[in-house]
Amino acid sequence: MAYFYKKFVDTFWSEYIWLPPNVTWADIAPDASKEVQHADHRHLFYPLPMSLFLLLLRYVLEKYWFAPVGISLGIKNSRPKKAPENATLEQAYAQSKKWKHKQIQGLAKQVDMSERQVERWLRLRKSQNKPSTLTKFCENSWRCLYYTFSFAYGLTILWHKPWLWDIMECWNGFPHQSVTNDIWWYYMISMAFYWSLCISQFFDVKRKDFWQMFIHHIATIVLMCLSWVVNVFRIGTLVLVVHDCADILLEAAKMAKYSGYQRICDVIFAIFTIVWITTRIGIFPFWIIKNTSYDAPKVVPMFPAYYIFNSLLVLLLVLHIFWTYLILKIAYNSLNAGQMEGDIRSSSDDYSEDSNSKSQ
Known part of the structure; x- marks a missing residue:
């Protein structure tokens, strides 16, 4: 049994699959060079306990900060009336x-x-199974806080990195590129957050696009793990910072809607739509995916794992196109109704039903 397990592990982690030609695992080991601090694949286990800490932090913030703020804004925590037992x-x-x-x-x-x-x-x-408005407000507040922190931190640490201004720098010296402490924390915290989403998604507000979101989270985690293992973390940091900026506005628009500030919600939603299309449908495919699909193969020897990595980027783009359709649909209905109708991208069942009834 041990023989077959070892055979499977050796085959799965074949250098031919995961590494560029003429590069071995020993070449990119953490202690392989004094000049270059390669990424350590063993650190990919760290986000798992870190995700539990994030869930605990979320619980504390929702109970002692977000909920009191929501109540002070007039958001009710009333539960729907229960159906008689039958x-x-x-x-x-x-x-x-x-x-x-x-x-x-x-x-x-x-x-x-x-x-x-x-x-x-x-x-x-x-x-009766639908969460209260206060519960949804707290959930969006947590995500808005995280995305704000993540985007601010990511932009701060990348501001002085050469690959933010010249994406071809992502491949300069590849795969022998050092992981600095700020990049290490950026990756670990981001992976921990997406792991926490995979867990909390089964307990949070039920969404109509539950499985699309779940696939998105898993694809993101696999993408980050793969980019870490093969030292493509520079592209990974660009993907993260491009994604986070629109999510801040998404969650803020929901918070404004739940708080009863419809005009503020409409303004944020309009800005969100512009930022979303610019980053997810513009910058992401025409800057990042274009580089990984067209420019990088000219300077970097290709290997099987690279194509897996690029396919996951394309999968994320497909999800973005699906959500863009939903966003534009909501924007169209909003113009007709005079205000934002329904929830955005990850709409809950009650909002979807409410939106449908108003459009009929």
């Missing part, structure tokens, strides 16, 4: 959350209720 209807609800008219007719006869009463029970049952 074993027959509850069993039918467990099997399907959407009932056709024939099902409602049949259930009405079974429980000796009118069709209107059954429909009311279904609406109450759907709404």
Whole structure:
């Protein structure tokens, strides 16, 4: 058994797959050179316990800071009214959350209720699991705080890095590039945050694009781990800083909406839309992906892992295009309604239903 495990590990971590031609694992080991401090793959385990710390920090901030602020802004923490207990209807609800008219007719006869009463029970049952506005405000406040910190920290440390101003510097001396302490912390904290999102997503406000978001988080983590292992972290830092700036505005717009400041929400949303399209549909594909797909192969020997790395970047772009469609759809509806309707990108069920009912 040990033989097969070793065989599998050796095959999986083949230098032919993961490293450029004529480069070995020993060449990029942490202690391989006194002049270059290579990335240490063993450090990829650090974000896991760090993610638990972030979850604890989030809990403390939401309870003792975000919630009191939300209440002071007039946000209510009331829960929806619960549906009356009914074993027959509850069993039918467990099997399907959407009932056709024939099902409602049949259930009405079974429980000796009118069709209107059954429909009311279904609406109450759907709404009772939805989080309060204060809960959603706290969640967005945490994300807004993190993205603000991440973007500010990332931009600060990258300001004096040559590859921010000349992206071809990402490949100068590759793969023998040193990981400085500021880059190390930037990567570790970012990976810890995305690990925490993978965990908290199962307990947070339920989103209609749950699996798209989950794929996004996993793709981001895999992308960061891969770029760390093969020393492509310079491109990784650019991807992070380009992504974080729009997310600040996204969460801020939601916070303003939940707080009842609709005009502020509309202004932030308009700025967010411009920044999102500029960074996710403009800078990301035409600066970063263009470099990794077209420019880098001219100066760097290609290897299999590089194509995996680039494919994940393209996967992120596909998700961006999907979310851009949703954002533009909301923007169009907002212009017709005179205000932002629904939630943005990761819309919750209650907001989506509310938006649909207003458009009908």
